[in-house]
Amino acid sequence: MAGRQHNNGAGDNGAGDGSPAAGRPRFRTDGRREDPAPHRSDITVTVTDERAVRRAVKAAALGNAMEWFDFGIYSYLAVTIGHVFFPSANPTVELLASFATFAVAFLVRPVGGVVFGPMGDRVGRKKVLALTMIMMAIGTFAIGLIPSYATIGFWAPVLLIFFRLVQGFSTGGEYGGAATFIAEYAPDRRRGFYGSFLELGTLAGYVGAAGLVTALGAWLGPGTMDAWGWRVPFLVAGPLGLVGLYLRLRLDETPAFRRLEDARASGPADRAVAGAENGLGTIFRQYWPTLILCVALVGAYNITDYMLLSYLPAYLSDELGYSDTHGLLILLGVMVCLMLVINQVGRLSDRFGRKPLLMAGMLGFLLLSLPAFLLIGQGSVPAIAAGTLMLGLSLLPLLGTMSAALPALFPTGVRYGSLSVGYNLSASLFGGTTPLVITALIGITGSELMPAYYAMAAALVGVVAVLLMAETAGKPLAGSPPSVSTEEEAAELARGGSGAR
Numbered sequence: 001m002a003g004r005q006h007n008n009g010a011g012d013n014g015a016g017d018g019s020p021a022a023g024r025p026r027f028r029t030d031g032r033r034e035d036p037a038p039h040r041s042d043i044t045v046t047v048t049d050e051r052a053v054r055r056a057v058k059a060a061a062l063g064n065a066m067e068w069f070d071f072g073i074y075s076y077l078a079v080t081i082g083h084v085f086f087p088s089a090n091p092t093v094e095l096l097a098s099f100a101t102f103a104v105a106f107l108v109r110p111v112g113g114v115v116f117g118p119m120g121d122r123v124g125r126k127k128v129l130a131l132t133m134i135m136m137a138i139g140t141f142a143i144g145l146i147p148s149y150a151t152i153g154f155w156a157p158v159l160l161i162f163f164r165l166v167q168g169f170s171t172g173g174e175y176g177g178a179a180t181f182i183a184e185y186a187p188d189r190r191r192g193f194y195g196s197f198l199e200l201g202t203l204a205g206y207v208g209a210a211g212l213v214t215a216l217g218a219w220l221g222p223g224t225m226d227a228w229g230w231r232v233p234f235l236v237a238g239p240l241g242l243v244g245l246y247l248r249l250r251l252d253e254t255p256a257f258r259r260l261e262d263a264r265a266s267g268p269a270d271r272a273v274a275g276a277e278n279g280l281g282t283i284f285r286q287y288w289p290t291l292i293l294c295v296a297l298v299g300a301y302n303i304t305d306y307m308l309l310s311y312l313p314a315y316l317s318d319e320l321g322y323s324d325t326h327g328l329l330i331l332l333g334v335m336v337c338l339m340l341v342i343n344q345v346g347r348l349s350d351r352f353g354r355k356p357l358l359m360a361g362m363l364g365f366l367l368l369s370l371p372a373f374l375l376i377g378q379g380s381v382p383a384i385a386a387g388t389l390m391l392g393l394s395l396l397p398l399l400g401t402m403s404a405a406l407p408a409l410f411p412t413g414v415r416y417g418s419l420s421v422g423y424n425l426s427a428s429l430f431g432g433t434t435p436l437v438i439t440a441l442i443g444i445t446g447s448e449l450m451p452a453y454y455a456m457a458a459a460l461v462g463v464v465a466v467l468l469m470a471e472t473a474g475k476p477l478a479g480s481p482p483s484v485s486t487e488e489e490a491a492e493l494a495r496g497g498s499g500a501r
Contacts, residue, residue: 005065044481045490046255048187056185056254057103057194059247061201062289063109063133066237066244068176068205070140073233074102075310076213076328079317079433080230080384084148096443097157099314099435106160106432109424117420118279120177124257125495127186129177129246135170137241139163144234168432173425176420181384183407184415187485189350189474194303195404196346200442203339206309209233214328221418225455248270256412256480283418290409293465294422295429297406300462301398304365304455308391309335311451313434319448320379330385334392338399345400350483353406355472357397364394365459373452391455408472411479430458 070271081093112132118130142163149156179199186194212233220229252263283291309331316327325491348355368390375387409420434454441450476482484490 006423019090020417033252042092045249045484045493046481047487047490048185048255048483048485049100050485051334052220052252053185053187053194056251057182057197059251060129060181061081061197061204061465062250063129063196063201063244064145064174064178065201065205065208066133067136067171067481068202069240070205070237071105071171072209072310073140073213074143074164075211075435076112076313077081077230077233078102078314080161080225081280083226084230085146085160087149087343096436099439101157101161101164102310103432105164105171106420108165108168109172109428109432111177111304112169113170113347113420113424114172114180114182118283119177119421120173120180120416121414122259123178124253125351126248126251126253128173129181130245131247132170132173132177133244134241136167136174137237137244139166139170140237141241144231144237146155158169162437176338176416176423179407180416181254183404184256184480186404187483187489188398188476190485190491191408192349192354192401192473193343193346195407196343196349196400197402199399200342202337203342207335207339208433210313210328210335212236214332217328238292253271255483256477259480260412263482280417280421283414283421285445287410287414288310291418292424293469294409294419295426296461297402297469298426299422299430300362300458300465301402303458304361304391304395304398306431306434307438307451307455308388308395312388314435315438315451316376316384319442322379322384326381327384330381330388334388337389338392340398341398342396345396346404348400349404350473353471354401354408355466355471357401358405358469359463361394361397361401362459362462362466364397365391365455366463368394369455369459370449370453373449377448392413403409407471407474408477409469412477413479415477415479459460 023292048454078098080096082098085101086094086097116132116280140163143160146159147156181428182195182198183191196473216232217225218231252258313327315330316322316330345357372387372390375390378384406419406423438451438454441454442448447453482493484493
């Protein structure tokens with residue numbers, strides 16, 4: 001079991017009777033009031049099982065790492081894929097075609113979010129996350145088997161686009177589900193810390209992809225990489241997908257979803273409260289203001305994220321003429337540095353709140369993007385490393401905080417669906433198109449500082465969104481009772497503690 005629910009044994013004394021229980025929280029196993037009188041304060045509290053929480057976090061984070069390993073491979077092989085599938089006399093045209101195919105996967109992500117998100121709210125988080133895991137592995141593995149343009153001509157890019165669509169469709173249910181899964185398992189006071197492991201998984205996936213591509217490139221050389229070496233990272237995705245599937249199938253459903261199922265099964269009134277009929281219509285009718293806020297937050301986050309983690313290696317090689325291997329090595333070093341401290345950022349968000357950390361990241365990109373790209377434009381290894389590190393440090397507060405902040409925007413009955421729709425709509429419009437848009441803007445304007453200006457514009461939107469969002473650190477998820485780590489915290493609530501930070 002992931003958690004236990006407690007009743008503090010309060011009697012039926014009314015307010016004003018002088019008893020210690022009067023007006024104090026009570027713990028109930030079913031979450032329903034026995035006495036609806038306004039002076040009573042009955043609260044169901046979940047005491048989490050630390051081992052169950054850790055298993056859930058590990059499975060979600062490792063699965064997420066494998067998903068983004070699969071996705072990162074394409075980013076870091078964009079130049080090679082351009083040569084293999086879109087041969088042209090113009091290297092910029094090859095790169096644009098490759099990034100357009102990269103963006104195609106993001107265009108279908110909202111469709112995946114629309115399908116998988118509400119499904120996760122109906123049938124459970126665990127089942128949908130297992131399905132997205134295996135679909136991503138199949139799509140990535142298949143890309144490694146596609147013959148080149150020189151072998152089958154027109155059908156090579158067609159097959160590439162098809163399997164990119166499979167990748168994008170499956171990813172539509174991944175982040176929203178994984179973030180929801182961890183958030184619903186984690187105790188309220190440590191949700192930021194546990195949520196940060198999701199983005200630790202994202203960084204690990206990117207590091208694994210960048211490390212493998214860099215090692216292969218250095219070992220095989222450009223000619224062999226173009227011939228067959230590029231296939232190896234894609235083929236590795238097959239066995240990794242089976243590992244992720246195994247981990248996810250071993251988990252129990254989240255406490256919040258099990259409680260939701262109980263409410264749906266108990267009667268018509270509870271089904272209405274639990275959102276048994278919730279779907280896309282409910283999400284867009286009742287939660288559209290929060291959905292817009294989610295899109296704005298994710299848009300700012302994704303533009304800066306993909307600019308650094310996906311686009312920068314191609315920028316260094318295509319725009320600045322820098323070595324592919326050297327560019328990846330620098331980014332690899334920065335990502336390893338971020339991995340070492342990201343969980344501490346999650347702890348800070350639990351202590352000081354989500355909004356201060358998110359604001360720090362947005363202001364970092366607003367103020368430091370231009371200086372960072374001016375440094376990168378110098379072309380020397382120290383300058384590129386310093387500029388990349390500046391961007392990485394700006395991204396760090398967003399990476400360490402967003403996965404705890406976003407699920408808390410929505411109640412349990414529509415959490416997976418709302419987050420999947422909002423996240424993937426924004427990722428489609430702003431995240432996946434980032435490399436394509438920046439490359440096109442550089443081609444139009446001739447300015448190598450366009451990535452900085454684009455990130456600054458995104459960060460400005462992010463600043464406004466953070467100002468408008470509510471603080472959720474240390475508070476129960478909407479639609480769920482308080483969740484605590486220990487019996488002592490439960491007792492604190494029973495004595496009248498807030499249960500917040």
